[in-house]
Amino acid sequence: MTMAKKTAIIIGAGPGGLTAAYELLEKSEVIPHIYEKDRIVGGISRTITYKGNRMDIGGHRFFSKSDTVMDWWQNLMPMQSRPSKDDLLMKRDVILNKSRQSADPEKTDDVLLSRTRLSRIYYLRSFFDYPVSLSLKTLVNLGPLRVIKIGFSYLKTCLLPKRKEKNLEDFFINRFGKELYKTFFKDYTEKVWGVPCTEIDPEWGAQRIKGLSIMKAVKHAFGSLFKGKRKKIDQKDVETSLIGHFLYPKLGPGQLWEKVAEIVKNKGGELTMGQEVVKILTDGKSVTGVEVRDSSSGKVSSHKGDYFISTMPVKELIESLDADIPEDVRRIARGLRYRDFITVGVLAGKLKINNESKSLGFKHRLLDNWIYIQERDVKIGRLQIFNNWSPYMVKDYENTMWLGLEYFADEGDELWNMKKEDFFDFAVSELVKIGILDKDDVIDGTVEKVEKAYPSYFGTYSEFATLRNFLDGFTNLYLIGRNGMHRYNNQDHSMLTAIRAVEDIASGSTDKSKIWDVNAEKEYHENKR
Numbered sequence: 001m002t003m004a005k006k007t008a009i010i011i012g013a014g015p016g017g018l019t020a021a022y023e024l025l026e027k028s029e030v031i032p033h034i035y036e037k038d039r040i041v042g043g044i045s046r047t048i049t050y051k052g053n054r055m056d057i058g059g060h061r062f063f064s065k066s067d068t069v070m071d072w073w074q075n076l077m078p079m080q081s082r083p084s085k086d087d088l089l090m091k092r093d094v095i096l097n098k099s100r101q102s103a104d105p106e107k108t109d110d111v112l113l114s115r116t117r118l119s120r121i122y123y124l125r126s127f128f129d130y131p132v133s134l135s136l137k138t139l140v141n142l143g144p145l146r147v148i149k150i151g152f153s154y155l156k157t158c159l160l161p162k163r164k165e166k167n168l169e170d171f172f173i174n175r176f177g178k179e180l181y182k183t184f185f186k187d188y189t190e191k192v193w194g195v196p197c198t199e200i201d202p203e204w205g206a207q208r209i210k211g212l213s214i215m216k217a218v219k220h221a222f223g224s225l226f227k228g229k230r231k232k233i234d235q236k237d238v239e240t241s242l243i244g245h246f247l248y249p250k251l252g253p254g255q256l257w258e259k260v261a262e263i264v265k266n267k268g269g270e271l272t273m274g275q276e277v278v279k280i281l282t283d284g285k286s287v288t289g290v291e292v293r294d295s296s297s298g299k300v301s302s303h304k305g306d307y308f309i310s311t312m313p314v315k316e317l318i319e320s321l322d323a324d325i326p327e328d329v330r331r332i333a334r335g336l337r338y339r340d341f342i343t344v345g346v347l348a349g350k351l352k353i354n355n356e357s358k359s360l361g362f363k364h365r366l367l368d369n370w371i372y373i374q375e376r377d378v379k380i381g382r383l384q385i386f387n388n389w390s391p392y393m394v395k396d397y398e399n400t401m402w403l404g405l406e407y408f409a410d411e412g413d414e415l416w417n418m419k420k421e422d423f424f425d426f427a428v429s430e431l432v433k434i435g436i437l438d439k440d441d442v443i444d445g446t447v448e449k450v451e452k453a454y455p456s457y458f459g460t461y462s463e464f465a466t467l468r469n470f471l472d473g474f475t476n477l478y479l480i481g482r483n484g485m486h487r488y489n490n491q492d493h494s495m496l497t498a499i500r501a502v503e504d505i506a507s508g509s510t511d512k513s514k515i516w517d518v519n520a521e522k523e524y525h526e527n528k529r
Contacts, residue, residue, distance in 0.1 A: 012311030014043020016481030047254025052395035064492035335460030341453035
């Protein structure tokens with residue numbers, strides 16, 4: 001007789017859950033069973049298709065300082081066989097777009113494109129470099145009075161003792177000075193999180209923009225002038241906020257995760273969609289099984305396992321845990337807060353703004369991947385331009401602009417409760433208001449909402465260690481991913497937590513510290529999703 005293989009129940013089919021399943025099949029004898037409550041894989045790294053146009057929820061650069069992750073991606077999807085031209089983003093995209101009809105190797109969909117990054121800030125109805133540079137254009141746009149105030153404020157920060165960093169405002173001021181913080185960081189950050197910077201833990205800054213400062217931005221700008229042509233995507237020594245190149249799946253991030261899901265199923269793993277884990281069963285310090293509710297029928301079924309990997313929000317995990325839970329742990333879990341996300345897809349014939357694309361024959365286009373909207377009279381946070389992520393994301397690339405307007409909300413608030421058709425009209429009116437778009441040029445659009453997109457670094461977050469210690473006490477339970485760890489992990493961080501969890505399972509280790517070290521190591525803090 002052969003012994004029955006062990007099983008791992010994985011909650012969630014986002015980057016963390018799918019990576020864990022793939023790694024288990026590659027590196028162990030454990031069979032993964034994934035339960036996903038949505039009908040689409042990829043988590044917030046999914047790709048939504050609307051009438052032939054593809055929408056990336058949040059914008060996901062495929063870049064990592066981890067060779068393991070970079071190799072993992074490129075093993076599944078090789079980089080494009082024909083090199084792109086890096087001089088002008090739009091020029092390259094036009095070339096790629098024409099290859100739709102040509103008989104060359106790029107006709108395959110399973111390919112990672114090499115992209116040139118351009119992100120800017122839109123403020124005072126003008127464009128600023130992101131990160132902010134000390135260019136002549138920046139100085140002109142700000143005006144002499146603001147420039148003088150920013151300069152003296154930064155000098156003061158350099159000369160005086162640093163503030164004790166009790167909150168995110170202290171973190172920003174220590175690195176940029178008070179005036180630059182108020183100009184480019186304060187309003188946008190509070191737009192994202194919905195609370196003052198003084199209420200946000202400084203750890204968020206440490207994880208998202210690590211060592212970035214004015215001096216590092218200046219050094220990077222000067223250094224870039226003297227570097228030769230880039231031969232590969234390798235930017236380990238560059239602050240993540242300053243990277244200039246990244247990889248991107250031809251049809252959006254969801255394309256890669258859909259491929260991983262198929263591989264998992266073909267290799268014997270199980271993936272069941274529309275299944276919400278509503279109870280986690282325990283016996284002492286071990287998890288024994290889960291109860292899962294089918295979203296269509298409402299039927300609840302029970303499933304046993306040997307290992308349990310969770311990417312579900314910690315708040316929900318505690319609520320579903322059938323165990324003796326200390327009251328303090330329940331209180332902290334209930335006090336955890338999240339920020340929800342709304343993306344509005346807007347299809348337009350053209351934009352109102354004349355920009356760099358004019359020299360390429362496109363008079364009313366922008367070359368940015370995304371734009372940080374820091375105007376105080378609108379609620380929109382960022383603007384994505386999907387044409388510039390991949391030309392294959394847009395059904396009619398040459399004649400339309402496919403935009404993603406990003407909003408941050410709390411489930412149940414005014415923005416979240418707005419009817420989709422009303423929200424679409426509201427979002428379009430904001431772009432009209434700030435001079436990006438004329439209403440008559442809007443062709444079509446859609447609205448997508450994502451719950452618990454961002455775990456928040458306020459509420460009871462400062463007491464999170466108590467939750468971690470309690471949950472780590474369950475020997476066969478592994479928390480991974482963004483919501484699974486209540487940590488603002490990027491896609492690659494989530495993958496690394498999954499890889500380390502599988503290493504622990506394969507080795508029999510019950511020490512979860514290697515998982516928690518991801519995105520906590522000083523040299524690995526990141527910026528962006």
